[in-house]
Amino acid sequence: MTRDPLLDSRDVLELPPTKDRPFHNRVVVRNHHSIFTEALEADGFDFSTHEATKTDDAEAVGFRLAKQQTSKGKIERFVKILIVGDGNGMVGVGFGKHKSAILAHSKSLSDAVRNMDWVERFEDRTIWTEVRTKFGATIVILRPRPVGFGLRCNPIIHRLLNAAGIKDVSAKVWGSRNPIAVLKATLRLLHASHAPLGMGDGIGGPGRKMFKGTGLRNKSQIERQRGRRLVDLKV
Incomplete structure (x- = not known):
């Protein structure tokens, strides 16, 4: 053996x-x-x-004080939301709650690092094709754009795309513009290789309506659906 x-x-x-x-x-x-x-x-x-690469600093999306009403009074906890990415195709989002603001930040950072996953990029600057998803009452649409177009989108989406290393994309948000809903919907579109069990029943069946959706398609998947090869025009 x-x-x-x-x-x-x-x-x-x-x-x-x-x-x-x-x-x-x-x-x-x-x-x-x-x-x-x-x-x-x-x-x-x-x-x-091999040379080790250093990731960028985590960027805070939200920091607020949540209060839970109980029979013994109000319990206050800090809520921290962080975006972590290396600017080269890896990005993750973390949520942390604790009575201490420092521990809430630490928990959100650990959660963001655990949730980091790969993002499929075309020419290392944009997405392959137009994608859209619906998360609750929020609808997010991402469209690829030519070189030099920049990121013209919602501020929350801008931070997420910048952390993932995407430079040329336009986005539109319909319905609810709740920051957490926009963040989760966009992250579900970007994470191509990650398919949470909440998006289905685990055996290929449909999931709950709120969690339906797929991530970005890579080059081979697009070629298979279109029945023709894609030619890289980058010179």
């Missing part, structure tokens, strides 16, 4: 008995950060030519 560097990678932590704890414990940590390094080494990746 050959060892699989991705599946067999693990860390084993031995905790011998002490005066306060007479038991011997063993903690096995799987899927730790080294699995990616080991898998790349198995594929022959050259780490000497």
